[in-house]
Amino acid sequence: MTSVRVSTTINGDAVEYLCDAEETLLDVLRDRLGLTGSKEGCGTGDCGACSVTLDGRLVCSCLVLGAEADGRKVATIEGIAQGDKLHPLQQKFLEHAALQCGICTPGFLVASKALLEKNPNPTETEIRYWLAGNLCRCTGYDKIVRAVTSAAAEMRESR
């Protein structure tokens, strides 16, 4: 086992870590850095619970090696709120009861934020297709789609 030394930026902070060559970014986040907000639901990129952005691009962190984060910018669920101020998506998820068990919620929030950065005014269909890579077994997606729609509207107004 040869460890790899990685210098990266996570949620705006410079971070350095050593990881095994075969270790995923998700394992590094969770097991080495204590950032357990990203969840492992499948480990095969099917469920989206581990969604993060890498240089702004939405990825499943279970499909990225820890070593690949070197020199790049990682954003996770832990960086979405600004201090004690929730992101509009977080607030709307709470108001719309868009979570039941909450295990998929971090992934949905990261993915929804990435969507609204690309498309501030998505249709219901666009939201549903963008979020098709994130599995939720509790809600039937109804309240999630409504929360994202509502957050998008609020964010457009406050621009």
Added chain:
Amino acid sequence: MPLDIKPVAPGHSFTVVGTRPLRPDGLDKVTGRAKFGADATAPGMLIGKVLRSPHAHARIRSIDASKALALPGVKAVVTRDDFKEGDPDFRDVLRNVMARDKALYEGHAVAAVAAVSAIVARKALKLIKVDYQVLPHVTDVERAMRADAPVLHDDMFTSGLEEASDNAASAAKAEEFGHVEDAKEKESDPHHGASLAGGFRPQSKKPSNVAKRHEFGHGDVEKGFAKADIVIERKFRTEATHQGYIEPHACLANYGSDGQGELWGCTQGHYMVRNVCAQLLGMDVSKLRVTASEIGGGFGGKTTVFLEPVALALSRKAGKPVKMVMNRDEVFRASGPTSSATIWVKIGCTKAGRITAAETELKLQGGAFAGSPVDMAAMAAFACYDLENVKAVGWDVVVNRPKQAAYRAPGAPISAFGVESVIDELAHKIGMDPLEFRLKNAAKEGTKSSYGPTYGPIGLIPTLEAVKKHPHYKAPLKANQGRGLATGFWFNFGGQTCVSLNINIDGTVALALGTPDIGGSRASMCQMAAEELGIPYDKVRAVVADTSSLGFNDVTEGSRATFSSGLATIQAARDAIGKLCGRAAQMWGISADAVVWDKGHAKPSGSNAGNFEPLSLADIAKVAANTGGPIAGHYEVNAEGAGVSFSTHIADVEVDRETGRTLITRYTVIQDAGKAIHPSYVEGQYQGGAAQGIGWALNEEYIYGEDGKLQNPGFLDYRIPVASDLPMIDTVILEIPNPGHPYGLRGVGETSIVPPLAAIANAVSAAAGVRMLELPMSPPKILKAIGGQAAGKGKSKESKGGSKR
């Protein structure tokens, strides 16, 4: 029902109940702070991994772990030798947790390793040598019932036969219904009796894979069928599905050399986990403390133990904390999916639309051990109908698959699929609207249910009337679209429950619950406590207390948490109010009888009692130290009176006749909640159940190869509905009060998964113009059905009233 449970008056106006406050655990869950099963760590923690059988059925001759133990970083290995068989009631759960003489399904745990890292643990698994003698296997329910099937347990003898109302007839039907074999097989099988050549003959003297026969009903179905103008019988099939919770099973165990243990993990019932683990490890119950983490979905799948006893055994052996987390492949292969089934249904009615008799026979495989939910499937089958003659028979069958666990209204969606499909067909056959047909035959208050009890006030007819009024039911359909309707029933459970409500010095309230919160139930409990105490919602904080902090609580299952813990919360609040009034009386120097509680304040009951300024809960709490010390309310109960629940669903689908793909175009759930405490989370339960049912109806299935191995153990190939598969799911909450709960609530979690299978099958059958008899209605099956229809190959059977099947 304890006599001291006082319901609120009809028309009572609630203050907090019925509003939609933010949930207390919400912030942690939208910021990533919430700690789920896999999110805990401990100093010096090891990682545990399980070695699983690659064979569907094999005798384990020997296990040699010496090479694994020699690998640097490996701290402990456990096998069957580390668990002693004791209490026979725990035999199956132990054998499922760790295989003994035989591996009974692909994925069955055979050994486990604890090592300094996951990488080392995985390497160690490869070094364990298991000598297997591979045995013939069976994974299909009907094949498993055949006389020539490989037998899983040589000590399994069919029970329940002595209760058969007509054993000979039942055996004959067993032969006719699905046990028919071809002539060649008949000849080659030495076990066939003369009168039942070729068939399975249930008997209690020879070991078989049939664990039990169940029967429910009343009246005389043969006489009833004789009175029918039309009788339809059909045979249906459903495949096994998985609950599909997104969080895999996970736990962290710490067992000290002083014999005390701690366990953290995701479970629907940490008290159950404590009791079972203590039993399997030979510990005192008091020496094991279990803390329920946040739980990432369960739907019944987390109502038993898998990793927990193994992690404790590894920790005991290694002398260090051990964390274990399943991967998704393990969740599919080795946790507890639901049953696959065959369902035979026969219903007769008059031309005027009155059902004269209804009968079903259900065969559910429950995996490698007895206990499929066929009893509940049979009991729920005709629960929506007012029937003079009804009979439901269920067969509990074992096969070489993982032992099933509960899945949301266990068994009921399976039988409802068959029954509601035949109801739909009968209605069309006699030219009656399926809604009117159901209204004509619907169970109501005073109906003797098909499973025994007589109903109190129930909400089935109101759901049907609500369908009639709903714009969805009359909305126009386009080409290739169809609309289906189905009703569903669930019993709802109460069970052992215990709550502590502590009044804090600043007038806030700490509420300790023992039922893990899976879908927002803590919010509802806080609402009920606030309502009863007359204080704002945000003054109450609820926690799910560990097993050392409260008395025993049954698992969060059977839609019981908000009902039972809610009931106990209200009663604990009433207990605390009595004490608060007593303290006020003491402060005023009057009799406690002369104090009443009103809108969060103690007040003198009238002018005779004295003229005192009301004291708020906070006023009394502030000086509690001077009036007798801490103030708390408690309640312990084995709750009854859960109140059955009904739901009716309307599904619109569009079938693509070229690809066979079915799209849900509109969906409406109408369900009785008794009283919706937090309507948003009630709607969420309705929507979630519908979505799971849609997956079961259209896509989800366990696919086994001839080798007895699961071929689709991942979310790519086992496809649960994604956001782009579904429309918005409309909900209508009805409130027909349940007299068994102070606020009238009924459990809402499970009923919503019961109707979708049939509602969608009815819709697809209407859209495709051919009756769908098998789930899932995946594109290949739909294309085949449409093709078969074009070629004129209907395999359905119909007969005029009274004729033989």
